[in-house]
Amino acid sequence: MNAGVRHLAILLLALCPSWLAAQNDGIRLFKSNCALCHAEDGSGNTPSGKALEAKDLRSRETQSKSDAEIADLIAQGRNKMPGFAQNLKPDQIQQLVAYIRHLAKK
Ligand code: HEC
Numbered sequence: 344m345n346a347g348v349r350h351l352a353i354l355l356l357a358l359c360p361s362w363l364a365a366q367n368d369g370i371r372l373f374k375s376n377c378a379l380c381h382a383e384d385g386s387g388n389t390p391s392g393k394a395l396e397a398k399d400l401r402s403r404e405t406q407s408k409s410d411a412e413i414a415d416l417i418a419q420g421r422n423k424m425p426g427f428a429q430n431l432k433p434d435q436i437q438q439l440v441a442y443i444r445h446l447a448k449k
Pocket of ligand 1: 376
């Protein structure tokens with residue numbers, strides 16, 4: 344292994360645990376706060392989701408919004424979507440935005 348590759352490997356190892364932890368937090372936060380309406384896969388295919396017409400978070404409509412727009416929406420809510428600014432910290436909301444992006448790629 345040359346020095347460049349070795350440095351890269353060390354860098355990746357150093358970054359991985361925090362990246363994985365952030366992903367796990369996103370899943371955990373989504374399951375406990377959002378899945379009731381949006382379903383774990385983001386489809387909105389739950390009894391509450393259907394009753395309230397929760398959006399499919401994997402859709403082009405949602406995914407074409409910027410991270411800032413999605414974060415704002417989660418914080419403030421809109422129509423029947425409750426706002427979470429009181430209950431979630433800004434970095435938790437960022438983790439949820441990342442999780443919503445991840446849903447679309449499945
Ligand atoms: C009580 C049910 C409910 C819960 C809980 C809920 N949502 Fe929603 N959500 C909705 C509804 C209903 C809409 C559609 C709002 C509208 O019609 O304007 C929506 C819309 C959204 C949108 C906008 C989609 C778009 O393209 O406009 C995002 C993003 C979103 N929710 C994320 C979340 C996240 C993240 C959580 C958890 C922190 C969450 N929601 C929790 C019901 C819910």
